[in-house]
Amino acid sequence: MSFKTVHRLFWDFENEQRWINEHAARGEHLVRHTWGTYVFEQGKPGEWTYRMELLGASPRKPETRSYLEFLAESGIETVAVSEQWAYHRKRAADGPFELYSDLDSRLAHYKRVLALYVSLTAALLPLSVVTIDNLLDAGRALWFVLPLSAVYFIIAGLFAAQTLRVGKRIRTLEAQREVFE
Amino acid sequence: MSTETHGPLTETVFYVLLALHEPLHGYGVMQYVGELSGGRVTLGPGTLYGALTSLAEKGWIEPVAGDTGDRKKEYVITHAGREAVRLELERLEELLRNGRRVAKEERR
Structure with missing residues (x-):
């Protein structure tokens, strides 16, 4: 083993x-x-x-x-x-492994994931004010503040990107749901 | 008799209700529906769990008081559930009747 x-x-x-x-x-x-x-x-x-x-x-x-x-x-x-x-x-x-066999339950799961990504993005949002403020006032401390700000924006960007990706997936499935179950 | 108008039942719900005309546990429902549909409908366990929970909440199925030794929870259809199936069969018969009549005519 x-x-x-x-x-x-x-x-x-x-x-x-x-x-x-x-x-x-x-x-x-x-x-x-x-x-x-x-x-x-x-x-x-x-x-x-x-x-x-x-x-x-x-x-x-x-x-x-x-x-x-x-x-x-x-x-x-x-x-x-x-x-x-x-x-x-x-x-x-x-046999094949699928947890969800209909659109409604698949949608429910994606919506749960979306809610998570939205709440994570929203939690990071107030930090953007602090980060931008720090950047503007950094002066000589810019060498320090800039990489930290970059990290923040990258992480916030990744969460935002996932939020958009899952949102798009949900819209695709909902369009399908108009016609199928 | 409930005067509430239901919409169509989903295929998942319809087949789960059919399966539970006899007490069955979750895996039993999956197998039954698979066989009944000739392999066309494969219920996902996530979907099935949600359906069983919703149907129990609606009072269309209920847990079976099983032996304390048997861990697997079994469900069975209730009177309200049978009524829902009856109404659904009426609706499906209407659809089938109309569908066969209209779609049978050759249309250009």
Whole structure:
């Protein structure tokens, strides 16, 4: 049983999911995740398929626990939960792995993700005033303030970009919903 | 009898209600619907969990008082649920009748 640890941060959960599945296809199966750290266990290539899901509430809540137990009944193992992001896996031999089979439930999940990104972007917004103010008043401290401001704007930009991306995905699905279920 | 007018039921809800004419647990519902639809409808567990929760809230299904040893929660359809299915079947029959009549005529 050999393990491999990778340090990486993702802003886009669908990229992250794709990356985790690429590892699984090579036989490296995610078994642990904490912020910025992924632990993979060496195994058979393609044995597991992974899906990520933003849970509606903390896994400590009984409702969430009952949901995770319900998933387990279908052979879905939840290898980790970080900040309400659940990392589920299912044996590829059990068939295709899709949590959501209709537009309404897929939309509900995307809307939950959007709400998260919006709240993160909004939390960062007041900092923009402080940051710009600092930049303007920096004077000789500019060597210090400039990189910090750059970091702030990059992070805020990434969150804003994800908010827009998910928003667009939702609009596409809602357009579909006009016609299909 | 409820005077509230329902809209169409979603396919997910309709099939879940059909499945629960006998007590079943979640995985059982997925299998039943898969078989009934000839493999066309594969209920996702996330979708199914949401549907079961909503239907229980509406009183169209209810949990079955099972053995304490059996961890899997089973549900079964209620009288209100059967009524909803009955109304839905009427609606579907209307659609089918009209669809067959109109779409059968050759139109340029």
